[in-house]
Amino acid sequence: MGKRGQIAIYVIIAVIIVVGFLVFLFMRERFVPVPSVEVDLKSGIEKCVRDSVNEATDIMLPQGGFIEPKNYKLFNKTKITYLCENAGNYKPCINQHPMLINEINNEILIYAEPKIENCINNLIFALKRKNYEIKSEKTNISISMTKGKIIVDVEKKIIASKGETKISFDKFLIEITNPAYDLINVAIEIVNNEAKYCSFEYTGYMMMYPEIDIRLYVTSDSVKLYSLKDISSGKKMNFAVRGCVIPVGF
């Protein structure tokens, strides 16, 4: 390689360095690393929420949507809530939880809220140990459900400061993939039919809506146990129905 070639190479390198520097200057804003505290806190809270809510639904759904069922049928050591029941004979069942989605929302909230709170406190405590000064306000959590999702809205003002660094949060919106809403809606449909017509033709229903697998088991004391399974996630919801019972024996 000749001298001119070398010079050309140096020039190219110099241009690359200059361009690179200019690009750096121009994009600096974008390359500023997010303080790890923010990432930690966000992902930490998200994890807290996700775990608590999933834990709640994992407990509740097999029990008919309640953490501690009061009126239930025991099956395989599981307390399965009567969503529709008539303790007498012959007559259709009476819907025990007409606003089921609302009730389940509240149940999730009651279960998850202290856990989320506790979890956030732990996160804050961890930050404090890293010499962050933390200012936080009261936590407000609201839960709503929609198709395939549970949406948790955590309102909490947190200001973390350490030296010059100051980070603040006030709202976390976490979407959790969970079939609870879909399962509950099918349960409502079944219960409505049971309360009105004493039966639900689930085979036909599954033909039209195959996303949810429906199983029905009738115990010897004429309690109907419905088991709904979300095909894609495998999550299950159970509930019991008692109505239109013909007293056994002649």
Added chain:
Amino acid sequence: MKKNESFKAIVQIILLIGMIFAFSYFIRESFEIREKNVIEQKKNSKSKIEIFMLFYEKLVKSIFSEKGLVSAQEEVIATCIETKDGKYCQEYNSSICNSICKDNCIPLEMDETEECKIGTCFDNFEGNCIISPKKRCEQKGGIWYNEPNGNVNVCEKRCCIIGEKTEFVTEKRCEILSKRKGIEMNFKREITNEIDCWLATKTQEEGACIIGKEDDYNVCKFGTRQECEQKRGEFYPNYLCSNPELKTKCERQKSSGCVKGKDEVYWFDSCGNRENIYDANKARSWNNGMVLSKEKSCSLGTANNPFMNRGTCGNCDYMLGSICGNKTNEQKLDDSMQNFVCRDLSCIDEWGNKREHGETWCHYQSLTGIDNKTMNAMDLPGSRHFVMSCVDGVVRIQPCQDYRAEVCREARIDIGMGKLFSQAGCSANRGSECVEINEKLKEKKADKTKIFEECIKNPDCYIKNVSISKKFAVAECAPKYPVGFNRDREDIESVEEKCGFATKKCKVAEVKTTSGWDCKVNCDCLKEEFIEKMNDMCISLGDCGGKANYLGDYVKNFKVSKQGNSKTKNLKKLLNYDAGKEITIIYANETKDNFIDINPYAQLYAEILLKNESLTEKFLKIISKIKGTSGSTTAILKRQVEAKQGPASLKIAGAIVGGPIGLILLGTGNANILDRFSRGLSEEEVNALTALVYAPWTAPYAIIAVIIMVYGIGIGDTNRVSITYECLPWQAKYGGENCWKCGSDGLPCGKYACESLGRECKYFDESETGIASCRWVNKNDVVPPKIKQLDGVLPEGYSYVDITDRGFTIKTNEEDGCIKSYYKFNFGIALDKLGQCSYIVSGEETEEIVAFDDMHALSGGLFKDNHKIEFFVPSPESFGATLSKPNEKIDFKIFIKCRNGNGYENPVNYVVSMCIKPGEDNSGPIVLGKIPEINFVKADTNLQEISIFVNEPAECKWDYENKDYESMKNVFDCADEDAIRFKSYLAYECNATINLIKNEENIYVRCIDQPWLKGVDEGKRNTMTNSYSFTLKKTNPLKITNIEPGNGSVLVSGVEPMSVKLSLKTTGGLNGNAKCSYKVGESFIRFMETGKNVHKQIFNAITRNDIFGSEEKRIVIKCEDEIGNVAEDVSLFSVRIDNEEPKITRVYNKNNVLYVITNEKAECVYSFEKCDFNYANGTLMQGNAFVHSENFAKKQTRYIMCKDEFENKPGQCAISVRGVNF
């Protein structure tokens, strides 16, 4: 081929989609009948599912009507709003309600309470409508409507398009779901049923969506228009992203795969976009880069071979039994590079037959229905009905209610090419109604033809005939699918009574001729065929008699006994015959062609639509029968008491000698028999003689007749022998060695099945393990039950004495401690565990050595811990004491043995002793009651027929004043017939027609007993010393008042069909109480709520053109009270269905105020954005009547939309208004 495939598809779609909530033609049949006969449904107003449900609801309500139930049970019902264990709105018997309830119960039925009235609960947060009690709905934030059928505007469902999916939901729900999905609401009001909505998913427009550019290539996503709009892309309908015209980077058909929510195997382009359905012929599938519809895509197969093209075609169809899935060794595409295939979703059933995906069929644990050869009901103890279904290639099992409270019914539909498609379901077993019908047979003057007509009208009943000879034929209404016997039920004694219907005694007469003894009457009763036929009848009633359980283990649950000895046949074999063994073991093996056809049931549904209330009544009477049957005594001993109806002096012919059974069927004779004997002895006369002999009160005639025969006419002796078949409740064999077999047939183990396998089999439910099991409990129990006296049942003045381990004595407080014959009292034995007991009494042969099985069953052979016995003391004459020694006392003994569940019995008889002395029968007859029981008569009645029922054969008279028998002027006609059943007694009927001169007449009745002594020995006859009296009162005419809707009223509804509550009151007649019906065609249908003086009927499907007329409705009402007063009236009203949105009739600007005038009361909103804005997002104008106003200073275009009180509104703005500045 293609035609067949389409046919199959159509049939299956009809079956599986259009009528998913029931069996296809069952619905169709009933639906059509409903349409023709009842109310013509507006075709597009409800989904087919909903229409079916309305229909089904009718059935449910007719069967499960609470009103009737309550009245039938005669219980006072109270409502508990919340129980201590967290149940809401439950009804209980008022006697226990408060103990269950958190607070005090409301002494009303649920629907009469404010808190628990059932209505429609609207969940405003989710847009759902739920049937629920009022308080519970409102407590949780719902809006409650007093409309139990969901006919509420806000609950009207239409099709909501959400992305590529559709949902048949309310408008509110559509709005909520769309909002949550972040898309604009697309609510298709014109799609009014669920099927069309579901199909809309399949026909949604799809295409390529260009969402940007990258490297000079368009970025493309395949999907629906709505999705594209959501992404703010440019939509190219029917284009694939790989279409070169779109200038994308995507290369066509790079891979194949399944898509969530879709049935088919698809090609995918290199960008991951779905293309058309997989076809090995790539060019055909790609379709020049345009969407190829499912119909035009390759065909997977034909009707005969549905997977013929599986190797090359991915056009799977979930409804038709295939879906995209991973390939297997057997199921794969020809192209080995492809990993997906149309998977076969069919199943192989228990018979090895192929079942289609979505098919449901019945499975029974034994044969079911009627055996055409023997006419037996074939369901065996322990057997349960199941619905099997094939879903996603797997056979599922769903049990019907246990104990055959529900039966599985099936429709098999020919879908061509020799293929059948089944649909099955569980439904209520109406077999218990047959027992009720049987009861009527025993009532006085039963019209058998009518009763049997009623029997065969019930699809679950049939007439069971047993004909042994001309003289012995029995017919009863029996259930086709007998309901199982639950050994844990509280009123277990009623089971004994029900089986007792088939307990019959056949009287045989043998005559000595010159060549020896010859059987003359009912000779077939001495043959085993008699026992076999009687057992057929017995087992047909339910779990009674000799039959096998569902696994084929035979148990003999009947007794055959004789009274007297046959001179022509050795009866030992007959008495030990195992009837029913061979035949019922065969029933244990189910066959594939044995099923309950839905057809008769479908017809029943149709009938219910027209006669729902009468059915309710019938059904509920049975319920009351089942629930209300009391009985702590054995049927046999109870009947001994009934036998008291005959004069005691003649009990001598009652065969206590032949065991207590002999007392059951004491009958009466005929006073004219003597004349017949004097004319010779035909077969009829032998028969009459037989009857005479078994009619103890006619014994003196018999004696005379015999004297005439022997000494006068010179013909030889007669011999009477009775064979009694006693039908007992079926109970499993002792022990529990077969308990483990429960569930071994692959079906879930049920309680009924478990209990049928062994007396000691105990059922453990699913609460602990999730799987029910059946175990032999008390396996090592070899100790028989310990017997002792049952305290607390003896009457005052009686006591147990000399109590030892081997028995006790019953004494009275009279000096000699003896008990007078003809007296009845209760005593009993108590066991330390459940046991089955048998007994024999003094006078029976070789009592000490009789085997348990040859003794008489106590408590119908049921296992109980307390056996209470209602005992009628027999006369000493029964044991050989002669009438010449009237004060002779007899030591009477009852020898008892009891077995435990494993079959171990006390080796030594337990003995109950008592001393019996003659009682006196010097009392006159007793009038047990009358028919009609009610003392009120119709307003226009002048002559009233009355039947009275007397406890013994008698002659009776009546008068308007209280006089002695002789002075009474009017005579009752007392039948010379056998005793008939009146309430729970055997009684003798007398009839008279009473002339009602005044509006109120007192009637006095007196009777004299022993009519056969008339003119012979009048001094021995006993007359009633006090009159039986009653007052007959004429009632006022029955009137209908307060009809609502009143004549001329106009009912307006925003939905069609609408609900109309018809209500009225009745006055006059029998306290105003009556039963009201409304007329449909030529039939009258009973109101849902009637029987008192307020009558209500809800019509939940009134349309603008139905059976009651077009918009002007005319409903004819007829009410009738119990005594026959009838009133008729008409409800005339008109309906207006307002399902049209308000129209804007005028718009003007005045002083910068915009005025909008509507043609009806409405509220209006406006938007500045666009015409098809969402109503909820609009700005409300002032005024909620006809005039609506808004500041119009701003002349910008306003899009205005109005809705009326019924939520009727247009899909987009009604008008756009723009102001112009002049």
